[in-house]
Amino acid sequence: MLFAALTAGVVSAAVAGAAPPPTPTVAVGADYRIGPGDKLQIYVWQNPDLSVTVPVRQDGKVSTPLVEDMLAAGKTASELARDIEKVLSEYVRSPKVNIFVLEAVSALSQIKVTGQVKTPEALAYHEGMTVLDAVLAVGGLTDFAAGNRARVVRTEDGKQQEIKIRLDKLLEKGDMSQNITLRPGDVLLVPQSHF
Numbered sequence: 001m002l003f004a005a006l007t008a009g010v011v012s013a014a015v016a017g018a019a020p021p022p023t024p025t026v027a028v029g030a031d032y033r034i035g036p037g038d039k040l041q042i043y044v045w046q047n048p049d050l051s052v053t054v055p056v057r058q059d060g061k062v063s064t065p066l067v068e069d070m071l072a073a074g075k076t077a078s079e080l081a082r083d084i085e086k087v088l089s090e091y092v093r094s095p096k097v098n099i100f101v102l103e104a105v106s107a108l109s110q111i112k113v114t115g116q117v118k119t120p121e122a123l124a125y126h127e128g129m130t131v132l133d134a135v136l137a138v139g140g141l142t143d144f145a146a147g148n149r150a151r152v153v154r155t156e157d158g159k160q161q162e163i164k165i166r167l168d169k170l171l172e173k174g175d176m177s178q179n180i181t182l183r184p185g186d187v188l189l190v191p192q193s194h195f
Contacts, residue, residue: 028101028109029127032184034072034080035106036060042081044088045096053102066091073108077101104184111182113138115190116145125184131165132179134188140171146193147171152180153187 034040036058044050054062060073062080067087072080077099088095110122111134118139123129131152141147147167154161163180167190170178182188 028077028104028125030078031076032101032104032127033074033076033108034101035108036073037103037106038072038101038109039103039105040072040077040080041100041102042084043098043100044084044092045098047092047095050088050092050095056106073106107185109184111184112187113190114187115150116142116192117190118142125182129182130179131167131182131188132170134182135167135171141167141190144192146191149193150188150190152182153189154183155185 034056036056038056039053040056040062041053042051042062042064050065052064054064056062056072060071061069062072063069064084067084070080070083070087075083081097081099084097084099085095088097104125107122109125111125111129112122113134114120117135118141121138123134123137135141145167148169150165150167152163152165154163165180165188166175166178169175
């Protein structure tokens, strides 16, 4: 009887449009940089009319009630929340904003795996993603891969750096020191062996 009453309450709430707010579907770290294509849930405490779910447009901006064309690309969720709070403070007393990344799909959040791998592709980044995760996701190396000459190309503070990875040691000998943690925007390059 109690179960039926609870079920009826949930169904009537859903029918009335009182669905619970969406929860984050991807695990991104606090240092994750938002990019075009990402989907954000912007929650303004005690102001449900200002709380929305929005995509980051191709120009890198978002628009919410009372905040138009705010640049989001390149910022962390925290930085964007503080910027939105500044604008909202003109209309709302002491606004508190939380931002959740629901979908991290921008090029800024991808790991690109290219070269002598079975299916070169861009992978959606997730917190804690490693080189081994990326190699397994693309089906492994081809027969012509020079795994011990692989490298991760990373751009940090506008400077490009290369990190050498010995994939053969990782895949064949289990050398976990080669299994580095990847960051959004990394490119894993696997060259072809010389004959």
